[in-house]
Amino acid sequence: MKPEAGMDRSVSELRGVGARRAAVLGEAGIHTIRDLLYHLPRRYLDRSLILPIAQIPPGQEVTLIGQVRHKRFIPGARPRFVLVVEDGTEEIACVWFHGARYLQRHFEEGDTLALSGRVEHFQGRPQLTHPECEFVANAGEPELLHTGGIIPLYTTSADMKEKGLRSRGFRRLVRAALEECAAGLPDPLSAAARQRLELAELGGSLRQVHFPRTWEEMVQARRRLAFDECYALQTRLAHRRLARRQGKAPPLPPSRRLVPALLEGLPFALTGAQRRVAGEIAADLEQALPMCRLLQGDVGSGKTLVALLAMLQAVEAGFQAALMAPTEILAEQHAATLAALARPLGVEVQLLVGGMPAAQRCTALAAIASGAAPLVVGTHALIQGGVEFAGMGLAVVDEQHRFGVAQREELQRKGPGVHLLVMTATPIPRTLALALYGDLETSALDELPPGRQPVRTALRGPERRPQIREFAADQIRQGRQVYIVYPLVEESERLAVISASEGLAELKEGPLRGFSLGLLHGQLRPEEKNRVARAFKAGEIQALVCTTVVEVGVDVPNATVMIVEHAERFGLAQLHQLRGRVGRGAQQSYCILIAGSQTAGEAERLEVLCQTQDGFEIARRDLELRGPGEVLGLRQAGLSELTVADLAGDAALMLRAREEAFQCAGLS
Ligand code: ADP
Numbered sequence: 101m102k103p104e105a106g107m108d109r110s111v112s113e114l115r116g117v118g119a120r121r122a123a124v125l126g127e128a129g130i131h132t133i134r135d136l137l138y139h140l141p142r143r144y145l146d147r148s149l150i151l152p153i154a155q156i157p158p159g160q161e162v163t164l165i166g167q168v169r170h171k172r173f174i175p176g177a178r179p180r181f182v183l184v185v186e187d188g189t190e191e192i193a194c195v196w197f198h199g200a201r202y203l204q205r206h207f208e209e210g211d212t213l214a215l216s217g218r219v220e221h222f223q224g225r226p227q228l229t230h231p232e233c234e235f236v237a238n239a240g241e242p243e244l245l246h247t248g249g250i251i252p253l254y255t256t257s258a259d260m261k262e263k264g265l266r267s268r269g270f271r272r273l274v275r276a277a278l279e280e281c282a283a284g285l286p287d288p289l290s291a292a293a294r295q296r297l298e299l300a301e302l303g304g305s306l307r308q309v310h311f312p313r314t315w316e317e318m319v320q321a322r323r324r325l326a327f328d329e330c331y332a333l334q335t336r337l338a339h340r341r342l343a344r345r346q347g348k349a350p351p352l353p354p355s356r357r358l359v360p361a362l363l364e365g366l367p368f369a370l371t372g373a374q375r376r377v378a379g380e381i382a383a384d385l386e387q388a389l390p391m392c393r394l395l396q397g398d399v400g401s402g403k404t405l406v407a408l409l410a411m412l413q414a415v416e417a418g419f420q421a422a423l424m425a426p427t428e429i430l431a432e433q434h435a436a437t438l439a440a441l442a443r444p445l446g447v448e449v450q451l452l453v454g455g456m457p458a459a460q461r462c463t464a465l466a467a468i469a470s471g472a473a474p475l476v477v478g479t480h481a482l483i484q485g486g487v488e489f490a491g492m493g494l495a496v497v498d499e500q501h502r503f504g505v506a507q508r509e510e511l512q513r514k515g516p517g518v519h520l521l522v523m524t525a526t527p528i529p530r531t532l533a534l535a536l537y538g539d540l541e542t543s544a545l546d547e548l549p550p551g552r553q554p555v556r557t558a559l560r561g562p563e564r565r566p567q568i569r570e571f572a573a574d575q576i577r578q579g580r581q582v583y584i585v586y587p588l589v590e591e592s593e594r595l596a597v598i599s600a601s602e603g604l605a606e607l608k609e610g611p612l613r614g615f616s617l618g619l620l621h622g623q624l625r626p627e628e629k630n631r632v633a634r635a636f637k638a639g640e641i642q643a644l645v646c647t648t649v650v651e652v653g654v655d656v657p658n659a660t661v662m663i664v665e666h667a668e669r670f671g672l673a674q675l676h677q678l679r680g681r682v683g684r685g686a687q688q689s690y691c692i693l694i695a696g697s698q699t700a701g702e703a704e705r706l707e708v709l710c711q712t713q714d715g716f717e718i719a720r721r722d723l724e725l726r727g728p729g730e731v732l733g734l735r736q737a738g739l740s741e742l743t744v745a746d747l748a749g750d751a752a753l754m755l756r757a758r759e760e761a762f763q764c765a766g767l768s
């Protein structure tokens with residue numbers, strides 16, 4: 101095929117596209133014929149029902165074919181153009197209020213027309229108002245574009261509309277592009293592969309996705325195009341995994357000393373899931389290939405301990421291990437947790453965060469560079485320039501969804517060959533996991549430590565606030581602690597701080613008077629943040645008023661009440677994370693969602709949390725209700741390229757694409 105006959109030619113080579121239209125299309129991201137053909141219909145109108153006029157039921161969307169008997173322009177305050185069309189069974193009046201003057205020159209008596217619309221009865225006679233209309237050249241087999249079939253509707257920008265590219269104009273362009281390209285289009289999938297995967301051929305699918313003759317055709321065409329997207333994505337993941345197999349990392353022998361000593365000293369036994377996952381990780385670390393494992397585990401499933409076991413394996417083998425967390429509070433907390441467990445074994449923990457005083461930072465950097473610090477915990481500060489490790493063997497990324505792929509790889513590059521463990525408490529449905537992390541091995545902590553009681557969750561209106569606060573006060577009197585969370589308003593941390601501060605003032609004066617209250621938000625200086633977080637952990641602060649900075653990781657087992665203000669502004673997965681801050685100890689815990697004027701849909705969404713504690717189920721519902729783009733900022737993850745495939749609905753297809761792509765790349 102000549103290159104100029106291909107899909108990559110400019111749209112300006114199409115009939116009907118001049119410089120101005122080309123520019124408008126370009127604005128909408130449509131430069132080539134390929135872009136045009138992959139600008140898929142937003143939805144379709146079914147005009148496939150062609151009926152004789154006499155048989156058209158009122159109110160039904162139909163197409164009829166008939167001849168113009170007479171036409172009339174009716175001037176007046178609301179000028180109208182009326183066309184009377186007849187098909188041998190009956191007459192019907194077609195009325196236009198817009199463009200009446202222009203239309204009167206457009207039609208002649210005797211023209212054969214295909215008209216689509218919803219038939220109404222006006223003064224007892226059938227009438228179509230503003231029907232879609234098309235000339236039928238010859239009776240025989242008319243190829244109709246705008247009527248008489250399933251008609252595509254496109255999303256078109258205001259500019260496009262101005263340049264005659266509403267759905268109608270757009271349909272003409274697409275038809276022209278299909279005529280030029282679709283027939284000779286090479287299909288990257290062989291006939292054998294198509295048969296095996298039960299997929300339609302590419303050229304035909306492109307034609308049918310725009311102009312399907314039946315709904316079934318449309319579904320099949322979409323399925324084919326969705327597969328292509330999934331396949332491209334999975335091929336990239338397969339190549340990433342292959343590339344990693346070329347890499348090298350130090351084999352870390354199983355720990356004989358530190359890990360057994362740690363387990364010995366724990367006041368509890370590992371859960372079955374922790375034992376299994378720790379085994380999977382330990383086996384990976386023994387390999388000379390860099391581990392790349394995703395550890396998924398619901399909030400409170402005990403990921404930190406599993407990470408520590410792996411880190412100790414690295415330390416015992418003579419390497420450093422680093423743990424990166426998304427916030428300073430979390431990094432500080434992890435450092436404290438790990439130190440409490442590792443110091444008795446003679447293993448030091450070094451903290452590195454952005455907000456450290458210069459002198460302290462200097463000492464920290466020196467300890468990291470000399471290897472005097474075997475365990476390093478920090479924030480993004482770890483991947484900045486100037487941080488040199490003596491010999492890193494294992495990098496752990498906590499709450500991995502808060503970081504991009506680039507950042508996790510940057511941490512890994514802090515050593516010549518580094519094993520990587522990424523952890524997330526955001527349970528994602530399998531399809532999404534495959535799309536996002538398909539290049540990683542995965543482990544799941546699917547069991548909570550014993551004795552955890554489900555968090556009692558309730559959805560309440562704001563009018564119940566006094567009782568809710570009284571309840572919180574009561575819990576505090578019993579020795580428990582409470583979180584009260586305010587949402588970001590219009591993505592603005594500043595406004596959230598205002599509402600949290602106001603909330604604090606109100607609580608101090610009223611229902612929580614006499615208790616020790618603290619305020620925690622992202623705008624505090626790092627030292628202040630840490631001071632508050634520590635004071636809450638130590639029980640010196642009884643009620644913590646905060647923004648979503650506590651969303652991830654914070655571990656205060658004595659806290660039993662989580663009150664979320666304006667819960668309707670949060671995503672389900674985010675609320676689940678917040679709820680995960682309580683129910684960490686032996687006491688019954690409560691999560692109270694205060695939601696203002698919710699719509700029925702919102703109430704239904706929030707009810708999901710009251711019904712289940714299962715993070716996977718919640719994530720699945722969240723995905724269904726809000727779409728992947730909204731679920732926890734997955735926007736960053738490069739899913740925007742999936743325009744046809746639907747992550748919620750095309751799970752099976754994604755799996756097939758994965759098998760195919762991985763097999764093709766020589767991976768199992
Ligand atoms: P997450 O998976 O959410 O990061 P953490 O690692 O913070 O969970 O653990 C939550 C709490 O559970 C911590 O207080 C931790 O000490 C405790 N924990 C971890 N493993 C066990 C276990 N096997 N038995 C009892 N408690 C455990």
Ligand code: MG
Nearest residue numbers: 403404498653
């Ligand atoms: Mg955690």
